[in-house]
Amino acid sequence: MPTSKLLASSFNERGVYPCPVCRVGKITNMPLMEAMYCDFCHQIFTINIEKQQLKMPSRQPPLIWHWNGLTWTEAQLEGVELGWGYVLGAIAFVSLPTGLIGIIAYHLPPRADAPITWLPSIWTVLTFLSHFTIIFWLFVEIYQIPLMAYWRAMQQRFLHR
Numbered sequence: 001m002p003t004s005k006l007l008a009s010s011f012n013e014r015g016v017y018p019c020p021v022c023r024v025g026k027i028t029n030m031p032l033m034e035a036m037y038c039d040f041c042h043q044i045f046t047i048n049i050e051k052q053q054l055k056m057p058s059r060q061p062p063l064i065w066h067w068n069g070l071t072w073t074e075a076q077l078e079g080v081e082l083g084w085g086y087v088l089g090a091i092a093f094v095s096l097p098t099g100l101i102g103i104i105a106y107h108l109p110p111r112a113d114a115p116i117t118w119l120p121s122i123w124t125v126l127t128f129l130s131h132f133t134i135i136f137w138l139f140v141e142i143y144q145i146p147l148m149a150y151w152r153a154m155q156q157r158f159l160h161r
């Protein structure tokens with residue numbers, strides 16, 4: 001496949017493009033279909049030439065990518081904008097309860113002879129970890145398909161060697 005095809009500026013159904021999921025394979029048009037197929041992770045994508053868009057319909061809501069002329073933009077969930085509001089919300093969700101419990105633990109320390117003086121500190125750490133885990137899980141939930149597809153593809157590649 002000539003590399004000049006990879007440098008084509010606009011997305012069209014005859015081109016060869018890097019796979020946005022595994023970032024290893026190449027996606028090419030499936031004959032007679034408005035779809036593209038990755039030769040590495042075997043994902044199938046539907047294409048929208050007008051919008052320069054690639055969609056992975058195998059999950060709901062579908063993940064979509066836009067072609068910027070050189071590469072695919074970060075994956076987006078169709079109909080979902082992950083803006084700064086969400087980022088600030090996530091930071092607040094982790095830091096506020098942790099901060100609150102940390103302040104209480106700092107200003108109201110247990111008596112030095114109490115048997116569980118370490119409890120407030122541990123509780124602060126646990127609060128942070130539990131809230132952070134929820135945010136991390138949400139993040140993975142959004143992006144898990146690319147990660148999992150990549151992992152599966154790598155496993156297959158090594159197993160079939």
Ligand SMILES: [Zn+2]
Nearest residue numbers: 019022038041
């Ligand atoms: Zn792929």
